[in-house]
Each structure stands twice: as structure tokens, then as C-alpha cells.
Amino acid sequence: MRGKSVLARRSALPVLGLFALPVGWAFLLLIVPYGIMVAISFWTRQFPLFVPDFQFGNYLQLFSDPQYYTVILRTAKIAALVTLAATCLGYPLAYYLVFVIKTERLRALLYMLVIVPLWVSYLLRTYTWKTILGTDGALNSALKWLGVIDQPISLFLYNQWSMVITLTYIFIPFVVMPVFAALENIPRNLIEASEDLGVRPFGTFLRVILPLSAGGVISGATVTFCLAFGDFVAPVLVGGPDGTMVANLLQSQFGAALNWPLGSALATVVLLIVMALLWLSARLDRAGRVALG
Amino acid sequence: MALEGVSKSYGAVQALGQTDLVLNEGEFVTLLGPSGCGKTTTLRMVGGFEFPSTGRILIDGRDTTYAAPFDRPVNTVFQDYALFPHMTVAQNIRYGLTVRGANLSPAEVSSRVEHALALVGLSKFADRRPAMMSGGQRQRVAMARAIARRPRVLLLDEPLSALDVKLREGMQVELKRIHRELGITFLMVTHDQGEAMALSDRVVVMQAGQICQTGKPEELYDSPANPYVADFIGGANLVKGVWKGRDRGRDRLALGQGQAEVQREGHAVAGLSEGAAVLIGLRPDNLLLGDGPNAISGRVLEVLFRGDRIRIEFTPRGIAAPIFAEVPRAALRDLQNLGPGSPVTFHIDAADILLFADEVAK
Numbered sequence: 327m328r329g330k331s332v333l334a335r336r337s338a339l340p341v342l343g344l345f346a347l348p349v350g351w352a353f354l355l356l357i358v359p360y361g362i363m364v365a366i367s368f369w370t371r372q373f374p375l376f377v378p379d380f381q382f383g384n385y386l387q388l389f390s391d392p393q394y395y396t397v398i399l400r401t402a403k404i405a406a407l408v409t410l411a412a413t414c415l416g417y418p419l420a421y422y423l424v425f426v427i428k429t430e431r432l433r434a435l436l437y438m439l440v441i442v443p444l445w446v447s448y449l450l451r452t453y454t455w456k457t458i459l460g461t462d463g464a465l466n467s468a469l470k471w472l473g474v475i476d477q478p479i480s481l482f483l484y485n486q487w488s489m490v491i492t493l494t495y496i497f498i499p500f501v502v503m504p505v506f507a508a509l510e511n512i513p514r515n516l517i518e519a520s521e522d523l524g525v526r527p528f529g530t531f532l533r534v535i536l537p538l539s540a541g542g543v544i545s546g547a548t549v550t551f552c553l554a555f556g557d558f559v560a561p562v563l564v565g566g567p568d569g570t571m572v573a574n575l576l577q578s579q580f581g582a583a584l585n586w587p588l589g590s591a592l593a594t595v596v597l598l599i600v601m602a603l604l605w606l607s608a609r610l611d612r613a614g615r616v617a618l619g
Numbered sequence: 620m621a622l623e624g625v626s627k628s629y630g631a632v633q634a635l636g637q638t639d640l641v642l643n644e645g646e647f648v649t650l651l652g653p654s655g656c657g658k659t660t661t662l663r664m665v666g667g668f669e670f671p672s673t674g675r676i677l678i679d680g681r682d683t684t685y686a687a688p689f690d691r692p693v694n695t696v697f698q699d700y701a702l703f704p705h706m707t708v709a710q711n712i713r714y715g716l717t718v719r720g721a722n723l724s725p726a727e728v729s730s731r732v733e734h735a736l737a738l739v740g741l742s743k744f745a746d747r748r749p750a751m752m753s754g755g756q757r758q759r760v761a762m763a764r765a766i767a768r769r770p771r772v773l774l775l776d777e778p779l780s781a782l783d784v785k786l787r788e789g790m791q792v793e794l795k796r797i798h799r800e801l802g803i804t805f806l807m808v809t810h811d812q813g814e815a816m817a818l819s820d821r822v823v824v825m826q827a828g829q830i831c832q833t834g835k836p837e838e839l840y841d842s843p844a845n846p847y848v849a850d851f852i853g854g855a856n857l858v859k860g861v862w863k864g865r866d867r868g869r870d871r872l873a874l875g876q877g878q879a880e881v882q883r884e885g886h887a888v889a890g891l892s893e894g895a896a897v898l899i900g901l902r903p904d905n906l907l908l909g910d911g912p913n914a915i916s917g918r919v920l921e922v923l924f925r926g927d928r929i930r931i932e933f934t935p936r937g938i939a940a941p942i943f944a945e946v947p948r949a950a951l952r953d954l955q956n957l958g959p960g961s962p963v964t965f966h967i968d969a970a971d972i973l974l975f976a977d978e979v980a981k
């Protein structure tokens with residue numbers, strides 16, 4: 327009560343200032359760079375220079391030249407596979423932590439173990455998979471020791487599957503965290519009520535637990551897809567020749583290829599895809615929330 | 620339904636001691652006791668959410684001690700309703716009717732949903748979400764959902780405790796009506812003695828995981844088995860006294876500085892020797908203003924206005940603890956200036972005094 331009256335007595339000026347600062351930062355760090363990026367995407371390249379212009383040639387090139395659109399499609403495919411795999415693995419893990427582990431302490435410990443890798447360098451974790459999947463990596467050694475194979479197989483590394491595996495491993499915590507929170511928020515007596523009404527555990531899972539944790543799945547899947555879509559490390563370390571993803575393409579446009587306008591157009595397309603996805607996710611989440619009241 | 624020697628321990632904590640209880644067909648039985656006395660534990664074992672440490676639970680003669688909740692012909696009205704938030708009211712009720720075991724045709728399911736909604740007066744709210752409803756309405760949905768399955772026993776855990784006082788009284792009437800219309804056996808849990816007395820055919824008074832007494836509400840009120848039940852049901856002033864003997868069907872007592880005579884049947888004071896310590900229970904309602912038999916006088920401590928009744932707290936001469944009396948307002952008309960410090964005398968009918976052996980003194 328007192329705080330409110332004190333606030334009310336103050337003049338509006340400092341309050342405005344309080345808001346001006348973050349708005350200013352957002353403008354400077356978000357709007358301006360994106361504005362510049364979008365602007366450059368309409369420019370023309372006249373090697374080695376870029377000329378201000380307003381034409382859609384760059385966008386046209388992206389969607390007509392297979393060199394570009396196949397990369398976009400591949401990236402979407404890999405991101406979708408990673409999202410699917412991370413969700414399919416992360417959900418049961420979160421479910422296990424919330425519903426199967428009985429003691430609070432063990433649950434907290436295992437949850438930490440899921441989260442801890444996020445504190446280890448992302449590069450290092452990607453590199454780990456190189457040493458696991460490589461020709462003289464852990465997997466090949468193990469298979470050789472077991473006698474399943476007698477020559478190391480190079481099949482495991484430098485392809486799209488190795489990228490999916492690596493990215494899935496890296497992004498699983500991003501699924502586990504929101505799903506864990508969603509599952510923990512389901513009142514236990516709803517599950518008891520379901521069984522009380524004659525529904526068996528699996529039916530209870532399908533009709534109560536899954537719908538009530540859908541919000542967590544949506545946010546986890548969205549984050550995973552966006553992060554996987556923009557990844558540029560895994561393609562370099564474990565992706566191999568046909569593993570190039572959008573982010574690598576972008577990198578080269580601004581680097582070696584020295585085509586900023588095309589790079590900007592590509593970046594704008596990526597931005598639009600991600601934004602569309604976030605919008606869709608927010609819509610789904612809101613629909614779910616409305617359904618929950 | 621019957622509990623046979625059922626007990627439950629959580630590690631070292633004994634939530635429920637050896638308990639036997641039989642519910643008759645169509646009976647409304649209430650477990651009554653203070654918080655933590657094991658009521659919910661008992662109900663959860665009947666519902667199948669906990670398994671007893673010892674004993675058996677029989678429903679319709681079938682041993683269901685370790686049956687899963689979805690395998691028992693009982694349904695629960697949960698304390699905080701436990702309605703599915705992602706379903707409408709009608710979907711909540713339908714939920715338990717479309718399961719494999721129910722074997723209901725779609726037409727039967729619909730008619731059951733409608734019937735359940737009508738029974739609780741919510742036919743207009745079929746398509747609402749629980750979040751858009753008031754506490755009292757949710758309570759009714761929870762009830763409709765449970766009874767739509769036509770359970771053999773309906774379990775209700777503090778069904779009215781989350782409602783405000785006004786609503787609670789209305790729902791008590793509803794609950795009683797629903798019970799009468801359905802003829803299902805009800806097993807309710809509450810800590811509210813008024814609610815238990817008003818609704819139940821039989822009340823089971825519990826204390827610290829034990830059943831103290833089981834009986835019709837009037838039986839518990841008129842002949843409580845021990846001082847605890849006397850105080851919990853209807854309230855009672857418990858005063859220490861000395862048993863002086865018995866003649867012509869009356870127990871003579873020394874009470875404070877005075878005497879009292881008790882004339883009641885079925886007291887558990889047989890075998891007392893002269894001079895034995897006893898506990899005397901005086902219900903506030905039974906204390907009458909003015910001189911008479913079994914008079915107690917003292918000085919007023921406090922006068923509390925209770926609407927149609929006035930509560931008077933007074934310190935009787937020769938008795939350590941203060942005593943509460945509740946008198947109709949009309950009785951005070953001649954004593955307008957009764958206030959703290961005024962001398963006051965009450966008396967009580969010999970048939971209204973409750974007499975118990977003093978377990979602690981023994």
C-alpha cells in the first residue's frame with residue numbers, strides 16, 4: 327500500500343526514463359540491426375562492392391537456385407528430425423523423473439544431471455560425438471571388441487544422421503526442462519481421479535497427463551527446432567560434405583563468398599521462418615491455455 | 620462394505636490403528652475427527668490409493684484390499700474436486716462412463732450424463748469449463764462425475780470444507796437429498812461435527828488413528844463414550860469431581876464446593892469405589908440460569924453475544940477451570956446488567972449431567 331502511494335506521488339518523468347532505457351536498448355540492438363539486414367537484402371552485388379538498391383533478385387535466387395533452397399530444406403528436415411528425436415527421448419525422461427522417481431532428493435539430483443551438460447562448452451559437447459562416432463572412436467572400438475565388425479566403419483560420422491544424433495543430444499535438456507515443469511504442475515489428484523473413474527494408467531496418460539503437458543512439449547519443441555535450425559557447429563564438426571546447413575551458408579555469404587545482399591536475404595528468410603514458428607507455437611500454447619481456462 | 624482389522628503405518632508413523640467398520644447398504648456414514656486423526660488415510664484405502672498395512676477391505680463381500688482404484692466399485696469426491704481442467708463439465712462426467720469396463724452404449728452414456736447433471740442442478744452448464752465455475756458448482760460437478768458411475772460406495776473427503784459457510788449449509792441439504800434419491804452408501808470424512816451430525820445415519824468419531832465411538836448422531840450426543848467424544852460432539856465443560864456413591868438410582872458427586880446428583884443410564888462408571896475421581900461433563904446448553912438442583916454459582920468472566928443465544932463464561936466457586944454456558948437470550952431479560960464480575964448461579968438437571976471415570980487420575 328505504501329509503496330503504491332509513494333510511486334503515485336513521484337512525477338511521471340523518471341518513470342518514463344525507466345522505460346526509455348530498455349526501449350532504447352531494444353531499438354539499438356534489435357530493430358536497427360534487423361533493419362539494416364533487411365535493407366541490405368534488397369541491394370545489388372557488383373563484385374567486390376554492394377550497391378544500395380531495391381530489387382528482389384536475391385530472394386529470387388534463393389528460391390530458384392537449388393544450391394540454396396536444398397540447404398534450407400535440408401536444414402528444416404534435420405531440425406525437424408532433431409526436434410522429433412529430442413521430444414521422443416526427452417518426454418519419457420522428464421516423465422520418469424517426475425512420476426517414477428519417488429524421492430525428492432534423487433529427482434533433484436537426476437534433474438541436475440540432465441541440466442549440467444548445458445554448462446559445459448557446446449563446442450566440447452559436439453566434439454565429444456566426433457570422438458564417439460569417428461573411425462577410431464568409442465563406438466567402432468566397442469563394436470570391434472565385441473567382434474561385430476573387424477574393420478572400423480566410417481558410416482557413423484560425417485553424414486546427416488551423425489548431425490541429428492549430436493544435435494539431439496545437445497538439445498534434449500531444452501525439452502526436458504519445460505516438460506518436467508509441465509508434468510510437475512499436474513495436480514496428483516487428477517491422476518488419482520482418473521483411475522478412480524475406472525481409467526487404467528495408460529488411458530490416464532493419454533487422456534490426462536499428455537494433454538496437460540502439451541504446453542511443455544510445444545515450448546520444448548519450439549526452442550529445439552529454432553536452435554537446431556540455426557546451428558552451425560555440428561555441420562562443421564560432424565556433418566561432412568553434404569551436411570551444410572543454413573547457418574553455414576550464411577557464414578560463407580558474409581565471408582568467403584562475399585555476397586552480403588544474398589546473405590542478408592537468406593538471413594531474412596531464416597528470421598521469417600523462425601518468427602512464423604514462434605507465432606504458431608504461441609498460438610498453440612494460447613489455445614491450450616484457453617482450453618484449460 | 621467392511622473394514623476388517625485395517626491399519627496403516629507410514630514408516631514409524633501410525634496413521635490408523637487396527638480398525639473395524641461395517642457400512643450397511645444405503646447408509647450415510649461419516650468419519651469425524653480432528654485434523655491428522657487418520658480420516659483421509661482410511662478413505663484413501665477404501666478408494667485404492669493406499670494399501671493397508673494389515674487387515675482386509677471387503678466390498679460386496681469381495682476382498683478388494685489390494686485392488687487398483689480402477690478395479691473397485693467405489694468413487695471418490697475429492698476434497699479439492701480434481702476436475703479435469705481441459706474438459707468441459709459434460710466431458711468430465713462422461714470420462715468415467717466410456718471406459719472399457721463400463722460397457723455402456725452411447726445412448727446410455729448420454730442419458731447418464733444428463734441425469735447426473737440434472738441431479739446436481741447443473742444441466743445448463745454442460746459445456747462450461749471447470750475454471751469458469753464457482754466453488755459450489757465445481758463441487759457439484761465432482762459429485763455428478765462420481766455418481767454417474769453408480770458406485771456401490773461413494774467416498775467424500777471433506778466435500779464441503781472449501782465452501783463458505785452460507786454455501787455449505789445449502790450443499791448439506793443437497794447432499795442429503797442426493798443421498799436419499801440415489802440410495803447409494805456414502806462414506807464421508809469431515810472435521811465439522813455439525814456437518815457430521817446433520818447428514819449422517821451413523822457417525823464414527825476418531826482420535827489419533829483410533830475409533831472412539833460409533834453411533835447415531837443422537838446416541839453420540841446423549842451418551843458419549845468418553846469425555847473426548849462429549850467435548851467433540853456438541854461441546855462440554857469437563858470438570859473434575861469425586862464419586863461419593865450411588866443410591867436410589869442416583870450417583871452422588873462432590874463437585875467443587877457443592878454436591879451434584881446424576882441420574883442417567885448406561886454410564887461407564889460401574890466398579891468405581893467411593894472417593895474415586897470422575898470427570899463430569901456439562902453441556903453449555905444444559906446449564907440453566909437460576910437456582911435449582913445441582914446448582915453451581917460463581918462470578919461472570921465474560922458475556923458473549925451469539926445472536927439468539929448468549930454465551931456466558933464464569934468461574935464457579937471451588938472449580939479451577941472456567942465454565943461456559945449458553946442460554947437463550949430471553950432468559951437474560953431480567954438480568955440486563957449481567958457483566959464481568961456479576962455473581963451468577965446455574966443449575967442442571969440430574970439427567971443432563973455426563974459422568975465419566977477419570978482415566979488420567981487413575
Ligand SMILES: Nc1ncnc2c1ncn2[C@@H]1O[C@H](COP(=O)(O)OP(=O)(O)O)[C@@H](O)[C@H]1O
Pocket residue numbers: 629632633634652653654655656657658659660661
Ligand atoms: N503419505 C504419507 N506419508 C507419511 N505420513 C502420512 C501420509 N499421509 C498421512 N500421513 C500421516 O498420517 C496421519 C493421518 O493423516 P490423515 O489421514 O491425512 O488425517 P486426516 O485426514 O484425519 O486429517 C497424519 O499424522 C499424517 O501426518
Ligand SMILES: [Mg+2]
Pocket residue numbers: 655658659
Ligand atoms: Mg484429511
